[in-house]
Amino acid sequence: MTPAQNWNSDLGKIIRLKEDGAIPKDNPFQDNGNRAKSFWTMGHRNALGLAFDSNDQLWSTEMGPKNGDELNLIQKGKNYGWPIVSEGSHYSGIPIPPHETRPEFQAPMVFWNPTIAPSGLDFYEGDEFPSWQGNALIGGLRSRALIRVTFDENGPKEKERFHWSKRVRDVEVCQKGFIWVIEDGNDAKLIKFTNSSKTNRFFFNN
Numbered sequence: 001m002t003p004a005q006n007w008n009s010d011l012g013k014i015i016r017l018k019e020d021g022a023i024p025k026d027n028p029f030q031d032n033g034n035r036a037k038s039f040w041t042m043g044h045r046n047a048l049g050l051a052f053d054s055n056d057q058l059w060s061t062e063m064g065p066k067n068g069d070e071l072n073l074i075q076k077g078k079n080y081g082w083p084i085v086s087e088g089s090h091y092s093g094i095p096i097p098p099h100e101t102r103p104e105f106q107a108p109m110v111f112w113n114p115t116i117a118p119s120g121l122d123f124y125e126g127d128e129f130p131s132w133q134g135n136a137l138i139g140g141l142r143s144r145a146l147i148r149v150t151f152d153e154n155g156p157k158e159k160e161r162f163h164w165s166k167r168v169r170d171v172e173v174c175q176k177g178f179i180w181v182i183e184d185g186n187d188a189k190l191i192k193f194t195n196s197s198k199t200n201r202f203f204f205n206n
Contacts, residue, residue, distance in 0.1 A: 005042065009035075012042060013039045014041045014074060016040040040074070041074055041079070043082050045064065047061065049120045050074075061118035063115075064087060065086060070118075081099060115143070119169050120169065121139075122136075122172050126178070128178055135148050139169060139170055139181065147160075168184065
């Protein structure tokens with residue numbers, strides 16, 4: 001059994017703990033062994049971004065195998081299916097059944113083919129970009145972009161991409177509404193985005 005579906009492995013799980021490290025009694029997998037008591041969800045491949053929206057709903061960005069990257073709404077006790085289902089395929093080219101073939105697994109709210117290689121995730125709340133309230137901002141590694149996702153009655157969808165020359169490792173919205181992006185790799189920059197013609201760029205060196 002692969003780790004994401006194994007009750008005795010933390011891999012491929014989102015874990016929920018109290019601030020003191022104790023396991024909440026209302027976690028969903030209380031009857032699947034001691035290790036599983038800390039699990040909130042399972043069946044993930046490579047969840048790099050994790051953030052709450054303004055309604056306290058938890059979301060994750062998840063790298064697929066070859067294509068099939070995901071934006072997931074994280075719900076208590078759900079199994080997201082990896083490696084049994086995916087919207088991508090194995091790197092060898094062998095296909096993986098999509099989520100629609102196994103409705104017992106939670107399908108992504110958005111998936112990407114071709115890949116974006118999602119990294120960090122945050123939700124916009126602030127006054128600097130007022131029309132972006134509640135939008136998701138996703139860093140893209142292979143896509144080398146900051147990706148904006150909007151939400152309406154039909155669910156989330158990608159709205160636009162902001163491209164540049166380096167991979168985007170993480171994104172965060174500060175209390176003043178500015179957007180901070182950290183690039184990936186040597187000579188990466190920490191970039192502050194404001195709603196003006198001027199972008200503040202700071203070199204970030206190891």
